[in-house]
Amino acid sequence: MKKLIFCSLMLAVIVIVLGAYTRLTDAGLGCPDWPGCYGELFVPASTDKVAAANAAFPARPVEASKAWSEMIHRYFAGTLGLLIFSIAAWAAIKRDPRMPLGLPLFLCVLVVFQAALGMWTVTLNLLPVAVMGHLMGGFGVLACLFVMHLRVNPITCRDRLKSARRLLGFAFVGMFILGCQIALGGWTSANYAALACTNFPVCEGQWWTQIDLPGAYTVPVAANYEFGVHGYSERMTMHIIHRAGALVTFVYLLTLGIWLLRTGSKLMNTAGAALIVVLSAQVLLGISNVVMSLPLTVAVAHNFVAACLLLVMVWIIYQLSHLEGGTTWLNRSR
Template sequence: MAITALLVAALPLSIVWISRDTNKYRKLVWISVFLTFDLIVFGAFTRLTDSGLGCPDWPGCYGEANPFIAHEQIRAAESLLPTGPVTMVKAWIEMIHRYLAMGIGVLIVAMMGVAWWRWAGRRGSGAPFAPAARGVAAPGFSTFLFFFVCLQGAFGAWTVTQKLQPIFVTGHLVLGMSLLALLAWFGGRLDQLHAPLPRAAGSESARLGRIRLLAALSGLVLLVQLALGAWVSSNYATLACMEFPQCGGAWVPEMDFEHGFHLWRDLGKTAAGHYLPFSALTAIHWVHRNFAAVVLLVLGLTAWQAWRVGGLASHARWLAALLALQALSGVATIYFNFPLAIAVVHNAGAAALVLVLTMINYRAKYLAAPAYQ
């Protein structure tokens, strides 16, 4: 498995190595952002194709490094339950997801190693640790990323070993989105060291103060919605409401919040071990759907305010476009009876919102600051 992870990471590391970019460390961070985004989208595909238990152990597949070697065990499980969670296709989907995750882990280890190497070299030479050097090579943030990705990996393992228990699936998705935000924040910091934007002045400074508050609130609101969306997906509650804007023929349908939002329970079961009632799934779906209105309002207001500020305008336009895409793909998922492609697009849109909103938060903080941050 370790060799596979190194092989997966070899291509992006080679791209960074042969690049003519004068700041290869910055390029490494942004390639990691790109691959983490891809990992989240492919993770959504893995979950939506019911491939999360395609290999029911961890980190390998029936104790082997890949499904080719575990062919006999997979075929035996598939013959017993042809429509079950273990098939050759699902095994490969799950293992590709794991390989990509491990490759990103290697890239983050490389980030941390380079940062510590540069830091040790400067200390050994007696050179001052200048602000620019801190931004490029300070080991603190990359070391934090290393421990964070280890936590994310642990949740990935628990997702499998605990048989898709909703709390672990939800935690795994939220941590994945958080890792994407952390990497994007780091990339934004390196961007400003590479090509700094002009600081705000005059009336624009006052406006940036409001934008920073709105952007921070938007981040919190989006985090809540991501957790709610993950809870919908992990409980397979997407089709609990088959119409829009009503649900079950009513604006406020029959709902069981107690069982629906009890965190520590098995998939499809109540805490007492009984089958989860449909009204609990309805509650899960209904809350996510209606909280989307809060997301549209708060993030839309942030986009409107940021639209008129230099350094934020392009990101504000992206934010507005992504909000429209999310609303459309969410409604289309219901109207078209949960087609796989639209559901994956909806998850990709959520990850893109995380990226754009992170950059708005960082840039607003940077532009409003009087000195290096």
């Protein structure tokens, strides 16, 4: 069971990276239908099938590279879904106290909703709400799988940590801030606003005179949302808000990391160091996206490190929640 959960966790990371690659290479509509591709299980390759596909979808002629990018993402996501349902079945049969049935069942529901969001992303022609929701759902699946992994692989710790309760509250707020920042990044990406500002640390020109919050966070009615439908001021606002959120997230999580380094607990010292390193890498990647005009490898890495940052925060919260008066709950229960 440990191996199944670990494989699912690694596959979830791969799915997030593939999803980022698909989005950043403008392949989100590489297959204009769902769940197949031009009505086929695989991307049409023969002359006859390509001709039939082009006739069925004249507005979306076959582009093999984009179609394969989309379908590979779907294959991996589908495999992940099957593994998660297998975990839920195992939890229902074995009734292992380390794995309450509620979490696997919740994850199954989340996977079904995530599949629906994937379908709506295509059928609604990249509606930003669906695209951002699909991204957040993927991060949610990853976090749940990591909690499962931690539950079946407990760490014995005898560190004393009197400030665990205060740190836990601080960490929960940090997780909320991080979640908001990931959502802001997803919204910026879904609306093709990543390059709305090309200067750093501030946007070009008199950007403060063009802030349009209502326009930036509403969705105009359109037949197709590919390449975005918002105006420059609205996209620039999305970008500026995402940068402001990044600053708040950096300061808050850096403070948390420093606090963890000063606890005297080896486990929390490790957690604090990991948080600061991953947080710094994420900030550098974000700056590089602006300075280097969104290179594909850096943009994909930005998504991957965001996932790593989420996992570090889940780890911190999980371990703090089990620290009470000197030993972990897991250690005492033994």
